Every structure is written in structure tokens, then in C-alpha cells.
Amino acid sequence: MKIAFIINDHSTEQPNYTTAAIGYAAYKRDNDVYFIGIGELAYASNGHFSARCKTIKGSTFKSQETFFKAMQKEEFSRITSEDLDVLFLRNDPSDEINDRDWAQNAAFIFGGIAVNDKVLVINHPSSLASAVNKMYFQHFPEILRPKTIISRDQKEIKDFFKEQKNKMILKPLQGSGGKNVFMMDKKNEHNLTQTIDAICRDGYVIAQEYLAEAKNGDTRLFLMNGEPLQVNGKYAMMQRVNASGDIRSNIHAGGRPEKVKMTDQILELAEIVRPKLVQDGMFLVGIDIVGNKLMEINVFSPGGLNIMSQMYEEDFATEVVKSIERKVRYKNLYSNYLYNSRLATL
Template identity: 80%
Template sequence: MKIAFIINDHATEKPNFTTPALGFSAYKREHEVYFIGVGELAYASDGHLSARCKTISGKNFKTQETYFKAVQKEEFTRITSKELDVLFLRNDPSDEINEREWAQNAAFIFGEIATRDNVIVLNHPSSLAGAVNKMYFQHFPEILRPKTIISRDHAEIKEFFAAQKNKMILKPLQGSGGTNVFMMDKKNEHNLTQTIDAICRDGFVIAQEYLPEAKNGDTRLFLMNGEPLKTPDGKYAIMQRVNASGDIRSNIHAGGRPQKVKMNDTILALAEIVRPKLVQDGMFLVGIDIVGDKLMEINVFSPGGLNVMGQMYDADFATEVIKSIEKKVHYNNVYEDYLFNSRLATL
């Protein structure tokens, strides 16, 4: 199959990230793999998606790092949606905030164009467009979520703070990777107005119940086709992300430390509650972040850590993802135009 991955930019994509891991797994399975930066997308006069891309073929690589470094050194070539089987949207819109605002929605818009050529687009582009901020999380059942308000009103946020016994989490509605996440309590209450103002500069503020279990970090679990991702021998794509000393954020890019963690009934029950909406929305590969018996976040754009988990458990999770995509391509070829992209995405 011919599979293209959309990333934010070739200059910022690190060889040890999850997307290069997925690309390397596809490459090892003798597929044609392409990487496209958001800024390299285009709409051709014949009505098809067109893109400048980087690809490599005919060489053997021992690791994903050597593979992707070689890809990055290649000259740009061009590919169109008429040639592709799969377009995997793995760019993170939140990385473009205040930098390249035009790039936040570009992948969804061009992804929709690709579906006209019967290209399988993952995750489903129109659903991603509706999930471009953390409000998407609020559409899941309330029993999953910590108590939350979303507002720009200082008085409302301060009332919530008092109702939470002067302890809560503040973060922006848009963003990821632990950026601008603050824990407010009696010790820093004098900074509450200033903190709300700082977050309000970029939009709405999420004020969220503080969960005591958060001091131990959170648990990242990958879901594929709505189900916990695991290898045939039963190893789950799951890890505990332990906060760096003195930091409430457990994101790996924010200094969090990954650790092994065992699957349990509480996590499986949470995943099962999340599953129906993810399947309905065509969310093929997502990462859910769990604290205690609550979900803190659902990352539907470019969840990371799959390669870290693979090394931690000596498991090839990336290949399981590619195998699932291969089945989707087979279904798409057999049924031709009879299956909607949103359904194919989670078959």
C-alpha cells in the first residue's frame, strides 16, 4: 500500500517520535511510505490533493532513527491523492498556536479532499476538525470526567475554586503537551487573577477538579479501533507518566518520566465507556490519559509514547497499528465506494 503521514514540519519532527516509528514499521513491511509537512499540502487544478513529500526506498535500516534521518535528507518529491491508499493525519494543531495559525485546520481540510479519491484518511478528518480543542472531551459521559467548567469569567472561575476547597487545575482550552497547565491552591491563590489573565490571552480557560491521585502522575493508554492496543501475546500499549519533581505535569515532553504499569479492571472499564463514541467518530488511534478512575484527556491528533512503550515492554506496537491499516485497505478495495471513511477508520 501507499501510505502518507502528515506531520507538522520536517524540521521539527524528531526521529524518535511515534510517527517515524509507524512509518518505519510500514516501510519494513514493504509499503511505500511518505511524510508530508502541513505546509506542503496543495489543491491541484484537477481537483485532487497534491503534496510535496519525502520518501525513501530500496535501503535497509536497523532502527527508526536511522530510517527517519535518511528520509529527512531526501529531496522533495510530489504525490497526489489519486496515488495514495492511506493518509494518516499525525500533525498536532496545538503546536501551531501563535506561530502558524493557518496550519491548525489545514490537514482536516485537505484530508476531506483526499476522501473523494477513496483514500482512507485517519483519524476521520471531519471528526478531528470538531476536536481541535479540549471541548471534544466534554462530549463523553460525565462519569468519566473530573468536575470541570470552561469560561473566561474571572468571577465564575473563582467561585469554582472556592467550591473545590481552594484547589484546582487551570489550563487552556486549546493546547497539549502540558503547556500552560497550573495547579492553584491556597499557597498561590494571590496569583489566581494573573494566571487566569495569562490563559485568557489565548482563549477560554478550563478550570478542573484536582484529583489527589495526580501527584503520582497519569496513565497513558493507546486505543486502536476503540479497543486497548495490545500485541498478540497480550502486552498492552500503556505506561505510567510520573511527574518531574515539583511539577504537576506528567507529559513526557514536559519532563515526565515513563514507567511500566499493569492493566487493571478500572482502566479497562474506562476504555469501554470511551469506545462507542470513538468508533462512531472514526477515531482510529488515540491516547487516553487516566488519573485514578477518571479520564483527564483524550488525545486524538498525535498521541505520543508508542515507541517508548515498545522499548519498555519489548513489544512491537507500531506493527500492530500498520497491520490494522492493511486490513482497512483490503476492506476498502473489496467494497470500493460502499463504506464511509468514518466507518472504515475504526473497522
């Protein structure tokens, strides 16, 4: 198959990222692999999706790092939706805030054009467009979520703070990677007004119940086709332990990855999330769990799959590619009878 990955930018994408791991796994299985930066997307005069891309062929690589670095050195070539079987949207819109606002919605728009050309687009672009901020999380059953309000009103947020016995989490509605996440309590209550104002500059504020278990970090679990991703009985999951004195457990924010065992409680949370993810065509998703609650559902570019593969000595990325290959086979067998949103999670 011919599979293209949309990334934010070639200059910021790293060889050890999850996208590179999946791309390398696809390459090893004799698929044609292409990487496209957001700024390289185009709409051709004949009505098709078009893009400048980077690809490499005819070489053997011993690791995803050597594969990706070699691919990055290649000259740009061009590909269109007529050539592609799969378009995997792996860019993170929150990385474009302020610097490249025009790039936040581009992948969904051009992904929709590719869908019209019968390309399998994952995750489903229309659903991704509705999930561009954390409000998407509020459409899942309340039993999954910490108590939350979303507002720009100082009084409403401060009243929630008192309701939560002077301890809560503040973060922006749009963002990821632990950026601008604050734990407010009696010790820093004097900064509450300033903190709310700072987050409000970029939009709405999420005020969220503080979960005591968060001091131990969180658990990142990958879901594929709505089910926990596993290979040989080992799950694609890890405990992300907070750096000392930091409430954020994201790896990019200094969190430390550790092995973690699957529990019935985590499986139950995953089962409750599954129906909506399947309905929305969310093929590959990362859920972040604290205690018996979900803190976040990452539907754009969840990371850590390469770390988990090393940790458990299992090739999770290849399992992802095998699932995509099956979808391409279904698409070819059924021609125009399967909608992209349904095919994405078959």
C-alpha cells in the first residue's frame, strides 16, 4: 500500500517519535511511505489533494532512527490523492497555536478532500475537526471524567475552587503536552487571578477536580479500533511518573516512563470509551488515566508507542500497520460501500 503521514513540520519531527516508528514499520513491510508537513499540502486544479512530500525507497535500515534521518535528507517529491491508499493525520494542531494559526485546521480540510478521492483517512478528519480542543472529552460519559467546568469567568472559576476545597487543576481548553497546566491550592491562591488571566489570553480555561492519585503520575494506554492495543498478551501502556515537584506527567514535560500492569478498572474505562471512538472513526488514540478517571483523550498524535515497544520488547507499531493493511483490503473489496468513518475502526 501507499501510506502518507501528515506531520506538523519536517524540522520539528524527531526520529524517535511514534509517527516515525509507524512509518518505519510500514516501510519494513514493503509499503511505500511518505511524510508530508502541513505547509506542503495543496489542492490541485483537477480537484485532487496534492502535496510535496519526502520518501525513500530501495534501502535497508537497521532502526527507525536511521530510516527517518535518511528520509529527511531526501529531496521533496510530489504525490496526489490519486496515488495514495492511506492518509494518516499525525499532526498536533495545538503545536501551531500563535505561530501558525493557519495550520491548525489544514489537515482536516485536505483530509476531507482525500476522503472524497476514496483514500482511507485516519483518524476520520471530520471527527478530528470537532476534537480540536479538549471540549471533545466532555462528550464522553460523565462517569469517566473528573468534575470540570470550562469558562472565562473569574468568579465562576473561583467559586469552583472553593467548591473543590481550595485545590484544583487549571489548563487551557486547547493545548497538549502539559503546556500551561497549573495546580492551584492554598499555597498559591494569591496567584489565582493572574493564572486565570494568563490562560484566558489564549481562550477558555478548564478548571478541573484535583485527583489525589495524580501525585503518582498517570497511565497512558493506546487504543486501536476502540480496543486496547496489545501484542502477545502485552498491552501498549506505561505509567508516566511526574518529575519531582511537577504535576505534569507528560514525557515532554519531564515525566519518566515505567512499566505498568493492566487492571480490570483500566479495561472497564477503555470499554466505556470504545463506542464513541468507534462511531467517530478514531483509529489510534491515547487515553490518560489517573485512578478511576480519564484525564485526557488524545486523538491527534498520541506519543510513547516506541517507548512501550522497547519497554515490553514487543513491536506495537507493526501491529498498527497490519490493521491499516486490513482496512485497505476491506476498502478494495467493498469499493464504495464502506464509509471512511466506519472503515477507520474496522
